[in-house]
Amino acid sequence: MTTAAKTKPETPPAKRRPPRFHRLNVRDVRKETDDAVSLAFDIPDELAADYLFTPGQYVTLRRAGDTDGVRRCYSVSSGRDDGELRVLVKRLEGGVFSSFVHDELTPGTELDVMTPEGTFGAKIQRGGPRTYLALAAGSGITPIISIIRSVLSADPEASFILFYGNRTLSSIIFRDELNDLKDTYPERLSLFHTLTREGTDSPLFSGRLDAEKLRKFAGALFDPKAIDDAFLCGPAELIQELRAELCALGVAENCIHDELFAPAGDGNIAPVVRAPIAAETAPGEGVEVTAILDGTSRTFVMTDDQESVVTAAAAAGIELPYSCKGGMCSTCRAKVIEGEAEMTLNYALEPWELKENFVLTCQARPKTEKLTVDFDHV
Known part of the structure; x- marks a missing residue:
């Protein structure tokens, strides 16, 4: 497991706008191979800045209005200068969302599309070959x-x-x-x-x-x-x-x-035995968790039977950003600013992010009596 602990920043932390869903119209559905299609979306002018992406990022899709249903993240295939937002969806055997896209989705359909996320992309540098x-x-x-x-x-x-x-x-x-x-x-x-x-x-x-x-x-x-x-x-x-x-x-x-x-639910990720919350609290008392999102603090209690910060928040009626719930993407990424947390799985965060105490909240569990995570940090 990977542990993150609180550190005191030497300079004011950079802030970001956490990912959020907007309803977009599917402008084009194009067959790329026998088992892959690409989707392009109409982006309203008022949302153009929200959907600017770094090459290599992804967006999360779900059926329009299906807030508790299946959501999947798909990488952007278009370039920054292409004038469109296009993603690829490959059909997966038994895949609920990919089957819907391949069998039912047509131009004109609306989907909920999360703003771009991910740190894989190239930071284009100039000044020499x-x-x-x-x-x-x-x-x-x-x-x-x-x-x-x-x-x-x-x-x-x-x-x-x-x-x-x-x-x-x-x-x-x-x-x-x-x-x-x-x-x-x-x-x-x-x-x-x-x-x-x-x-x-x-x-x-x-x-x-x-x-x-x-x-x-x-x-x-x-x-x-x-x-x-x-x-x-x-x-x-x-x-x-x-x-x-x-x-x-x-x-x-x-x-x-x-x-x-690694597609969600495809069996490629080995099951991991979940460790109990390590904080020393009275039985049944739980751990106090605070999540900072869009500058607003939301506090809830996480008990030992809850798998992660994201699931504990959902049980308290608080929706935090997430997509894969398998440690593969970084939609749920947040910085630990108080207390300590450990992750069951991490396939997304790079070494520098771990050093800076970022965690995947879909995999994170507290190690201390209080835990504060900030989704607004870059």
């Missing part, structure tokens, strides 16, 4: 293509190297868009596909994109020491393997950024 590397598998291309589009459009000195793993040519999501980007930036985008179920022109590109193949690519197609930032997105096990190999190849760990894809 920069070389970026991306490793993606399957639908992991979604935030990656947003980053590529935005970086190459904004920075004429930037170059990108993409290795993208799929089963077959027909399963390559955004295949035409990637080819168009290659045609637009022939000298600055290097694009390589690996396939597991079809032959390729070279054995180097046949088979799974894994650590062994990455080592071969590093010797022939890119110099690890020349990489300024690397972006990895796909299944958790694969991304952890590729991250470790990049470190072994000499890419600085703080320059490697990853986003783990």
Whole structure:
């Protein structure tokens, strides 16, 4: 488990506007592959600033008005200069929301769309040539293509190297868009596909994109020491393997950024035995938790039978931001400013966030008699 404790900030903390839902019209539904569609939304002028996104971020969707129902987070695929907000939804076997999108959703339907969240995105830097590397598998291309589009459009000195793993040519999501980007930036985008179920022109590109193949690519197609930032997105096990190999190849760990894809309820996350609340309180008394949201403090009691700060708040009639409830996204991210908390799972927060005492409140439980978390911190 990961523990966060209170620290005294040396400078006034930066503030952010916590994520919130707005009802948006689905402008376009486009088939990308046999099992993936993309959705574009109409953004009213008065909400345009709320839906400005950093490349690599995601939005959370739910059926209009279904406040207690299924919600899912999907990465933005459009670039900052594309003039639209577009996300990809891949059909999952037994997936309630993805089945609704694929089987029922049509242009003109309204959905509740949360404002963009996530810290995976590229902070575009200028002031000299920069070389970026991306490793993606399957639908992991979604935030990656947003980053590529935005970086190459904004920075004429930037170059990108993409290795993208799929089963077959027909399963390559955004295949035409990637080819168009290659045609637009022939000298600055290097694009390589690996396939597991079809032959390729070279054995180097046949088979799974894994650590062994990455080592071969590093010797022939890119110099690890020349990489300024690397972006990895796909299944958790694969991304952890590729991250470790990049470190072994000499890419600085703080320059490697990853986003783990694991659908809610798909069984990919091992169950974890929940520890009892560690605070020393009388039986049945519970722990006092205060959540700061939009500058307003809300206090409630969390008891031992409640799984997390988010679920305890909901039981008290307080809705805090959340999406996946599996430790995979960072919609529920908040900073511990009083007391201590520990998380059952964390697949989203980076080391610097843990050091600054951020937690995922959908996974956080108090370790002290009082706990205060602030959702307004950047």
